[in-house]
Amino acid sequence: MPSNDKLFAYNLGLIVPLSEATLHISDLSVQRGYGVFDFVKVQQGFPLFLDDYLDRFFQSAQLMHLSMPLTREEIKQVIDELIARNQLPEAGLKMILTGGYSEDGFTPMNPNLLITQLPLTLPSEEKVAKGIPIMTHDYVREMPEVKTINYSMGIRLLHEQKANGTEEVLYVKNGLVSEFPRCNFFMVTHDNTIVTPANNILRGITRKNVLSLAGRRYKAEVRDIRLEEILQAKECFLTSTTKRILPIVRVDGVLVGTGKPGEVSLQLLQDLMELEDSQIAALRE
Structure with a gap:
């Protein structure tokens, strides 16, 4: 199993090493804790019940008046690539949509999308x-x-x-x-x-x-x-x-x-x- 410093993440439009994933301090997730997320379990290399989680993720974004920068199919493609690159058979995928880089620290701007994949341990x-x-x-x-x-x-x-x-x-x-x-x-x-x-x-x-x-x-x-x-x-x-x-x-x-x-x-x-x-x-x- 690869160590966390060898994993990849989706960061602001690019798949990059997890250690290089960054977010500017002006983002509303930092300034005001404004954003939504969802979490998908990967088991034996497959994301389980993915459509259900995407339904909820998009609904959360809509209710918080945040526009999604990728389509559902594009998010699925990113997830498939992360699973292929990270080679974590048991893992958790976290999708985070933030309020974006805000000029006044209060008004939402263009949302930022982050997707990470980390090892997951289920209850013993x-x-x-x-x-x-x-x-x-x-x-x-x-x-x-x-x-x-x-x-x-x-x-x-x-x-x-x-x-x-x-x-x-x-x-x-x-x-x-x-x-x-x-x-x-x-x-x-x-x-x-x-x-x-x-x-x-x-x-x-x-x-x-x-x-x-x-x-x-x-x-x-x-x-x-x-x-x-x-x-x-x-x-x-x-x-x-x-x-x-x-x-x-x-x-x-x-x-x-x-x-x-x-x-x-x-x-x-x-x-x-x-x-x-x-x-x-x-x-x-």
């Missing part, structure tokens, strides 16, 4: 088998339907997470749970109904896939979830591109269900991995 079997503890925090993201580069709250809470021994923070507002900084939330009720929040969330691609898979085996619902419900749930888990499905065994110090990953969560993880394998097989053809 041990972590999945053990599950993770989480904490909650009173917060809801501004424009949660947009995947912006503003992760200030999630980053600020890392210190508190470390202090209380939790691995993720679940946002709650007015008693309703929404999402994690980088993941979606799911709950399993005692009759094996799979429930995920309907509002104040980013509609994750893994969330979409899990909802589809869940509907084949169980009843699935998209609705508001109150904090007290998850403390009485049979199981809870999170979903994301980089974590797939990760069981949650403790919330604010309270055990979820038996305090161990449940059979529904683990079955859905197996189904998701099989879906990824089928996607890879289709892309090989």
Whole structure:
């Protein structure tokens, strides 16, 4: 596997060595934290569910009034070239669209597009088998339907997470749970109904896939979830591109269900991995 100093990135219209990728200080991503991004998992050398991620990336750009400098097909060509050059079979591709170089440090100009590819490590079997503890925090993201580069709250809470021994923070507002900084939330009720929040969330691609898979085996619902419900749930888990499905065994110090990953969560993880394998097989053809 090549070291990071031998990787390539797409930087302002050119594919260059990652070590040479630069952005001027006048860019609104630096000045005001203004920009959007998306993240695609590369598995066995193939970008999984790429069209879904591009749909969301373009939608985020539109909602933030940022024009995309490349077409979808041109972005796909760049991604194919990066995968070929970097030779990283398991990796994460990050596409960032910034507010551009702003003359007054406030007004968006011509957006800048950056695409990087870095090695990716998925959760270990041990972590999945053990599950993770989480904490909650009173917060809801501004424009949660947009995947912006503003992760200030999630980053600020890392210190508190470390202090209380939790691995993720679940946002709650007015008693309703929404999402994690980088993941979606799911709950399993005692009759094996799979429930995920309907509002104040980013509609994750893994969330979409899990909802589809869940509907084949169980009843699935998209609705508001109150904090007290998850403390009485049979199981809870999170979903994301980089974590797939990760069981949650403790919330604010309270055990979820038996305090161990449940059979529904683990079955859905197996189904998701099989879906990824089928996607890879289709892309090989």
